Amino acid sequence: MAVLVTGGAGYIGSHAVAALLERGEDVVVADNLQQGHKDAVLGGKLYVGDLRDGDFLDQVFGGNAIDAVIHFAANSLVGESMKDPGKYYHNNVYGTLCLLEKMNKYGVNKIVFSSTAATYGEPESVPIDELDRTLPTNAYGETKLAMEKMMKWFDVAHGIKFVSLRYFNAAGAHESGKIGEDHSPETHLVPLVLQTALGQRPHISVFGDDYPTEDGTCIRDYIHVSDLADAHVLAVERLRKGGGSAVYNLGNGQGFSVKQVIGIARAVTGKDIPAVVESRRAGDPAVLVASSKRARDELGWNPTRNKLEDIIGSAWAWHKANPRGYNDK
Numbered sequence: 001m002a003v004l005v006t007g008g009a010g011y012i013g014s015h016a017v018a019a020l021l022e023r024g025e026d027v028v029v030a031d032n033l034q035q036g037h038k039d040a041v042l043g044g045k046l047y048v049g050d051l052r053d054g055d056f057l058d059q060v061f062g063g064n065a066i067d068a069v070i071h072f073a074a075n076s077l078v079g080e081s082m083k084d085p086g087k088y089y090h091n092n093v094y095g096t097l098c099l100l101e102k103m104n105k106y107g108v109n110k111i112v113f114s115s116t117a118a119t120y121g122e123p124e125s126v127p128i129d130e131l132d133r134t135l136p137t138n139a140y141g142e143t144k145l146a147m148e149k150m151m152k153w154f155d156v157a158h159g160i161k162f163v164s165l166r167y168f169n170a171a172g173a174h175e176s177g178k179i180g181e182d183h184s185p186e187t188h189l190v191p192l193v194l195q196t197a198l199g200q201r202p203h204i205s206v207f208g209d210d211y212p213t214e215d216g217t218c219i220r221d222y223i224h225v226s227d228l229a230d231a232h233v234l235a236v237e238r239l240r241k242g243g244g245s246a247v248y249n250l251g252n253g254q255g256f257s258v259k260q261v262i263g264i265a266r267a268v269t270g271k272d273i274p275a276v277v278e279s280r281r282a283g284d285p286a287v288l289v290a291s292s293k294r295a296r297d298e299l300g301w302n303p304t305r306n307k308l309e310d311i312i313g314s315a316w317a318w319h320k321a322n323p324r325g326y327n328d329k
């Protein structure tokens with residue numbers, strides 16, 4: 001049986017595809033290539049199309065023996081979601097509805113979902129537990145929460161079991177050097193810092209140094225993208241063994257400030273990396289750190305690439321070898 005990976009040409013999706021292939025799984029990828037890159041798909045069968053296109057999904061489900069889905073396909077820029085929430089509701093929420101309807105039609109009853117720490121909003125306390133309040137502060141997080149809730153009701157009505165994985169800050173690149181992070185536009189801290197190290201940007205902007213943290217900059221929990229990918233494989237295994245629906249945080253449980261990230265990147269790259277403090281970015285919580293105890297206990301997840309030096313080091317190897325991302329391929 002094959003695993004369908006929607007959004008498998010994207011940053012985290014392509015690393016999940018690689019992890020599945022390494023375990024000898026049959027992989028089918030569905031991606032509209034709006035954000036994804038064809039060259040990021042290291043194997044399996046790639047279908048180019050949109051989840052909102054019913055004929056397209058009939059082709060994918062009709063043409064393959066799929067027993068589980070890993071669902072990444074979505075827009076994921078917090079800032080853009082505040083300017084154009086309609087785009088996010090249409091692609092993320094309606095796209096997921098289309099997918100779940102087709103899964104029901106074709107009798108596929110297992111889905112692993114790419115969710116986010118943005119479902120929590122400003123946390124009540126850290127580290128964040130899965131049972132903590134979910135009150136998103138941006139439209140992106142709101143759509144991801146709506147997608148999780150939709151899955152819950154498709155489980156109740158149709159027995160489609162889901163594992164929702166709420167990631168904290170994904171970073172790093174595959175150890176093979178073949179795939180890495182390449183967003184356009186790029187908005188994430190680690191790749192922007194490394195582009196600055198490459199001289200592609202004059203400086204890195206630090207969005208606010210007046211937060212209630214030790215050095216005044218925001219604290220995040222950075223997790224290696226291949227550790228995230230492994231959790232998806234474990235989640236598929238759990239569902240195949242008859243496990244019920246569940247929600248898990250995925251992070252290292254250790255927070256680093258923006259200034260600390262820049263400092264580590266300077267040490268890793270040996271470059272100056274000029275930084276300029278600017279005003280806060282709207283909607284950024286001060287501190288986001290995960291408790292991933294449940295994922296460790298129940299999925300048997302054991303993130304091994306947890307040193308931030310190594311995470312940034314793997315990203316640096318990718319950026320140095322591919323300064324223009326997949327355009328260099």
Ligand code: UFG
Pocket residue numbers: 076077078116117118140141168169187188189190192204205206207208218219220258281284288
């Ligand atoms: N930051 C800067 N300068 C930049 C870019 C980011 O100072 O040029 C700061 C941000 O303010 C934030 C931190 O670096 O404090 C990390 O920012 P990212 O944009 O890399 O990541 P976010 O924490 O904002 O977002 C990530 C995911 C989202 C997800 C969110 C959950 O990328 O998809 O975590 O909170 F919604």
